[in-house]
Amino acid sequence: MHELSLAMSIADIAKKTALKESATIVREIEIEVGDLAGVDTSALSFSLDAVIARDILFKDCKIQIHKLNESKKFVVKSIVID
Amino acid sequence: MNETRKVEIEEDVLGQNQMQANLNKEYFKERNIKCINIVSSPGSGKTSLLEQTLMKLKDINNICVIEGDQHTSNDADRIKATGVKALQINTENGCHLDAIMVKDAVNQMDIPNGSLLFIENVGNLVCPAMFHLGENIRVVVISVTEGDDKPLKYPYMFQSADVCIINKIDLLPYLKSDVSKIKSNALEVNPKLLFFEVSATTGDGIGRWLDFIKI
Numbered sequence: 001m002h003e004l005s006l007a008m009s010i011a012d013i014a015k016k017t018a019l020k021e022s023a024t025i026v027r028e029i030e031i032e033v034g035d036l037a038g039v040d041t042s043a044l045s046f047s048l049d050a051v052i053a054r055d056i057l058f059k060d061c062k063i064q065i066h067k068l069n070e071s072k073k074f075v076v077k078s079i080v081i082d
Numbered sequence: 083m084n085e086t087r088k089v090e091i092e093e094d095v096l097g098q099n100q101m102q103a104n105l106n107k108e109y110f111k112e113r114n115i116k117c118i119n120i121v122s123s124p125g126s127g128k129t130s131l132l133e134q135t136l137m138k139l140k141d142i143n144n145i146c147v148i149e150g151d152q153h154t155s156n157d158a159d160r161i162k163a164t165g166v167k168a169l170q171i172n173t174e175n176g177c178h179l180d181a182i183m184v185k186d187a188v189n190q191m192d193i194p195n196g197s198l199l200f201i202e203n204v205g206n207l208v209c210p211a212m213f214h215l216g217e218n219i220r221v222v223v224i225s226v227t228e229g230d231d232k233p234l235k236y237p238y239m240f241q242s243a244d245v246c247i248i249n250k251i252d253l254l255p256y257l258k259s260d261v262s263k264i265k266s267n268a269l270e271v272n273p274k275l276l277f278f279e280v281s282a283t284t285g286d287g288i289g290r291w292l293d294f295i296k297i
Binding site: 002004005006009010012013014017021022023024027031038074075076077078079080081082 | 084085086087088089090091092093094095096097098099175176177180208209211212213238
């Protein structure tokens with residue numbers, strides 16, 4: 001279950017960006033995961049729910065996970081903030 | 083009230099670990115430290131292999147060991163019993179070591195220049211594959227009791243390794259295992275792998291491995 005530490009990294013990246021932008025809430029996090037990245041997307045989704053629930057900044061935040069074919073890419077693509 | 087807006091990020095999720103791994107690598111290079119990250123499933127004989135290696139090399143090279151396990155200091159205690167400096171990291175709920183844990187361990191250890199540094203990762207053939215620690219060499223250990231098709235079942239770890247040690251060859255007379263099949267399966271996922279066939283218990287085949295790893 002390395003997806004838990006990956007989820008924590010994703011939340012860190014989203015939070016860092018949100019604070020830089022002086023945001024008060026993160027409404028959505030968009031992630032791209034390649035099929036060769038070694039990431040189980042359902043475990044990632046489960047872990048992300050658990051991680052973001054701990055921070056008011058992510059209240060009601062939606063997680064969008066896009067799967068990519070024949071790719072090792074694994075990035076936080078964007079966030080939607082207020 | 084802030085207005086709702088989208089901010090493009092495009093940041094690698096493993097970027098922070100990779101950045102620290104690069105710093106670790108630089109640290110090792112500046113101090114002529116050769117760092118070896120040993121990975122495998124639980125029970126393949128990583129600690130026994132280390133014990134055998136340390137007993138033979140400790141009078142030739144300065145050696146330090148970082149041990150990763152979820153719980154207990156059993157492995158570090160086994161290493162210390164050989165007379166080599168060891169530090170135990172307990173990952174608690176974590177299933178792998180990361181570059182930041184290694185940095186913290188290195189800061190605590192005072193590793194002499196020109197040392198061999200072995201890192202025994204958490205026994206797990208999936209998760210540690212993604213996390214570079216800044217090592218010079220990644221060694222995956224597979225024992226002959228694990229099934230010849232293991233490299234095909236867990237390709238990421240074998241793809242990311244430089245060296246494959248096939249351990250417990252002393253048990254071959256009692257098993258249906260075929261070492262040439264393990265090798266061909268491993269080469270299928272990583273044609274660059276370098277192999278060593280050893281028994282950490284009897285010491286068979288250890289000589290070639292020691293010649294390869296010593297400074």
